[in-house]
Amino acid sequence: MSITSRPVTLKDVANRAEVSTSAVSRTFTDGASVSEKMRRKVEKAASDLGYSPNALASSLTTGRTKLIGLVSNNFHNPIFLQVFDLFTRKLQDKGLRPLLMNLSDEQDALTAVRRLQKYSVDGVIVASSTLPPEFSKAFRDAGVPVVNSFGRFSTTPEVHIVGVDNSECGRMAGRELVSRGYSSVGFMGGPETATSTQDRFRGFSQELAKHLEVTHCHSFATDYSFDAGRIEMQRLIAKGPLADAYFCGDDVLSIGALSALAEAGLNVPRDIGIIGFNDMEMARWENINLTTIGQPIEQIIHSSVELIVSILDDPNRYPEVRLFPCKMVERGTLRAVPTTET
Amino acid sequence: MSITSRPVTLKDVANRAEVSTSAVSRTFTDGASVSEKMRRKVEKAASDLGYSPNALASSLTTGRTKLIGLVSNNFHNPIFLQVFDLFTRKLQDKGLRPLLMNLSDEQDALTAVRRLQKYSVDGVIVASSTLPPEFSKAFRDAGVPVVNSFGRFSTTPEVHIVGVDNSECGRMAGRELVSRGYSSVGFMGGPETATSTQDRFRGFSQELAKHLEVTHCHSFATDYSFDAGRIEMQRLIAKGPLADAYFCGDDVLSIGALSALAEAGLNVPRDIGIIGFNDMEMARWENINLTTIGQPIEQIIHSSVELIVSILDDPNRYPEVRLFPCKMVERGTLRAVPTTET
DNA sequence: TTTCTTTTTGCAACCGGTTGCAAAAAGAAG
DNA sequence: CTTCTTTTTGCAACCGGTTGCAAAAAGAAA
16 A cells, blocks of 8 residues: 655755754755754754655756766677676766666767756766767767767867777787788778777778788678677678688677687687687687787776766866777687797 | 857746746647647747756656666676666657666665655666565655566565566476486576576476476576686586586576586587576577577566556556566577487 | 854745646637 | 637746855854
8 A cells, every 4th residue: 555655855854853944955965054953953854754855856956967878879789788887886986877878779969969958967978989979079069068988089189088099909909910920811890880990990901001011901890799790700701712810890799700710610710810809708708718909998987987077077177088008818819929930 | 168058948938939938838748738829939939049848847846757767786697788778778769768776786775765766766677687576665665666677576566577487487497408308407596695596496496396207406606697607517517426407597607607518528418408598699609509598578678668657657556467488499508309219 | 241253044036847727818609 | 799618828836955145143252
């Protein structure tokens, strides 16, 4: 028999404690002037009644909701489960609540901005490696503080960016393959429209351009997913001839590719090398054991949350780029570095 | 030079259109009485100014925020990425916004209730296969409409439940293993405190009790994760002797177990059989190819969202249990059904 | 004790909307 | 053109809080 009792309001507490509503409001606002006696009286009444201030009502006057829009379009790459886990926890730790927005269906920036503005979010975190910088800019233009995590960086940023230098990662992958002595290498990216794919590809090409003795080719999967990686590798196998090693734009693509290779009877790393990107949990599973380049996800997220908090305090803060280094994680899908012999 | 302009309010629109604020409010409230002429005038002014109503302010009087708390503690099982994807999309489709709450750190029901009450969520979806029913009840007791998805069901429910009959799933797994002619089978569950593990185990035991010729044993991993599954299987291998086949409480545990078995040089399905649960995407990856029991995740989520919407309209709706059938997905980790010969 | 300073408190307006009610306008009937 | 209905509109109070300002209380100084 749930007697859906009306929630306790500030006024109820004021009545019970026989003080003004301002007094009650002040006891629950830190930094406000309240005597010890008053505070005790109010707190007693509040706890008797089980009062808890309504965050939405106060937001009306303070202009702060403590709501942060968490926008993403990547709900298929397992790495993002970790991303959501970390974001939600770290935001909670700062007393902020994430309002999730799934962009898988709707990609229009303006609609997204409107939707979140309706809820007066204090700020927005765009967590995506595929959305173009323009997307985040739409928020800034609407006057909503925004941090773009895992996005494309620019040396003249218009919004705050936290992530890695994807083209440097591409170079790193290229360097690694060259140093292993592969004489023909390939880039197998995610969707050609994804900024991360574009950037990693650019870096990879730049690096390879330094090594004219190594031939290289490239292709793109339709999606950052197992299936897309598998299908793309099947296509490459069918077309032939294969390169000696591939840099896949994401671990999940790599795993798809590995599956296609295994099916075709090719042994990794003996017949062909694969290097992935992200160092997702599965990459270290023994039956996958993928050599990959890891990005410091936790640091990126930690820094993003710290940054958005700072921006809330100072909305005119100058746009900032925070880049973190990636690192090679060697496992079993590349052949050994050739021993230098004279 | 972001001129963080004050957002446009209802009053601004009223001034520009030279009408009362009520008129503006009414044009944006469907079902309200406004003449065509008035509507046009207001809409013109609103679009000139780029006005969009503040959802939080209106919630103050209407008592509706269209905010739904999405509570979960499972941010490590990849299947939940799909769960979040579907929930966020389906909620968005209904004009509701998910406020995410990560319970990984904080398990106290009352704190969770308070936190979400501060934001006056219209309702809560508890998406967890491990939290006890008492957790959801805390919301109901606080007068917050709640649907427990993927939770333990009861024939005398106190909160709305949508999910599968986990003990029936346990029976199904038991039946399957028996029918394959295994003469000694094991149950390898997730954490012993998880309701889903308990229920699947109960069903499994019940089924096995009908087949006295088959011996059975059981053990529990510390967590629904690859590592936990791997470690638990390593422990079983070390202890010996192994059963002929295992029902693992989740695919991710199964995959961990497979990894341990491969490492120990045991061939699946020749030496040992494994059946998982969930039919996660990875289960069908060729290098895993796991026989498993799938639950209809999309239907469960679709139904959960429909249900919460109905409850919002009628908060006193009688608690309801909605169960969906699971189904066997045969792949390559169980041996073939023996051909009956006379 | 009186006077001046500092702290605490309440009043009342406000945040951005909604809504019951009664007055005004429009339409229908006579 | 009245008179009666129905629809449309605005007024003003309200939702649950916050906050500037001035009055009241408390404390310090004389």
